[in-house]
Amino acid sequence: MSDATGTALIVGAGGVVGRTVLDHFTGLDGWSAIAASRNPPETVDGARRVAIDLQDPADCRRRIAENADVSHIFFAAYRPAPDPVSEIEANLSMLVNLVDAAEAEAPGLRHVNLAHGQKWYGNHLGPYRTPAKEDDPRHMPPNFYYDQQDFIAARQKGKAWTWSAVRVQAPLGFSLGSPMNQVLIVGLYGSICRALGQPLNFPGPAGCFDALYQVTDPDILARSMHWMATRPGCANQAFNVTNGDLFRWRNLWPRLAAFFGVPCGEVRTRSLVDLMGDKGDVWDRLVAEHGLQSYKMDQLVNWRWGDFIFGSTYDNVSSTIKIRKTGFTNCMDSEECYLNALERLRNEKIIP
Structure with missing residues (x-):
């Protein structure tokens, strides 16, 4: 630096x-x-x-x-x-x-x-x-x-x-009130699946499940x-x-399910706006039961952004060669990055 x-x-x-x-x-x-x-x-x-x-x-x-x-x-x-x-x-x-x-x-x-x-x-x-x-x-x-x-x-x-x-x-940073906060979407979705005894189904289409992605x-x-x-x-x-590597949701999804302590589900294409529209009370119960920071669900997530993230059926890949040639070589395993980001949310009492 x-x-x-x-x-x-x-x-x-x-x-x-x-x-x-x-x-x-x-x-x-x-x-x-x-x-x-x-x-x-x-x-x-x-x-x-x-x-x-x-x-x-x-x-x-x-x-x-x-x-x-x-x-x-x-x-x-x-x-x-x-x-x-x-x-x-x-x-x-x-x-x-x-x-x-x-x-x-x-x-x-x-x-x-x-x-x-x-x-x-x-x-x-x-x-x-x-x-x-x-x-x-x-x-x-x-x-x-x-x-x-x-x-x-x-x-x-x-x-x-x-x-x-x-x-x-x-x-994969944390902020409140941001419409483009992906890790909060995954964090709340997985937490609610666990609260309702549901497997972690992938809400997007199969094309997104298998496409290449970066964070x-x-x-x-x-x-x-x-x-x-x-x-x-x-x-x-x-x-x-980016982190400098690539991943597919198909490979990360079982690790996310294990993080939330639920079975890994399958591809079940559903709009998160529709699926989570009535889950505000579930989230409120989780906040009370686990002593989480007292945010309402709509303060933390925008489910429309989740539908965009999980609706992309094509590769999202950027070359980082240009900045590497300047001498910036920082990189990270993206699957580990995702789990670390969720763990931070848990440690900060944002998710249970």
Whole structure:
């Protein structure tokens, strides 16, 4: 890891990616960390908390002026919108407002990192070229990732600061209220199966059960973002990041069933939205019986996201050769990563 130091502003600090990066920089020697979002996480020791309205240019400038020591921005904010075109306006404007403010009020700005994902390659639209590489042709827009990267690349020209973009696949971090938190979906689904005496059936189609898939450990994600934000050889580029291996749900599923202490079921294609729609009371009973943290089911999971994850009948594979060539070689067994992520949820009394 680079020996660079500075002040990391983590924008969208309550999300899966943002919280992961915040935990990494908090307490790291030589670094100060700032948790920034409309509602910053309450439980952050060792980091400043900044409530910022990214849709308000004046508020952005005021908050950055109050934290003018910012040197590195990690932009992991996301604003949902009803359609892809509306997503562009919502998410591009937040980035523009923040960069405008940082250029005006943070004279020591050195780097801006964008948190993107495999949606860059069109994995939300259907089968795509795999293994996906950073210079693959773009799919037909709209895609707000494209607009954000085009903006930051154009704005950076001739400036002292640099940019980078991480394209991560399925980060297995923990956050509340995030629609893209895969490990919580598996954690609650498996826990409810056990409570009801049901086997762990696979809710997606057989094609998903057998397709190749990748995930990313939170530590690897945070280290990679730190790496690309501080290594000169990574400046002004995008990089795929995963654990570096592949797995199939078919092979992982028995290990997940064993974790929950239930029989391994079979492929039973059901919408999680429909299947779990009446299970809120079951979850409430589990919370009370096991002394779990008192979150309602809809505070933890978005079952529609689960239907998307388990509805993909094609390979989701990214090449990580590019970042490896820069010297970043961290990797992890993804089946072990999944079990570790679930164990963390259990240890933190999120699941029984």
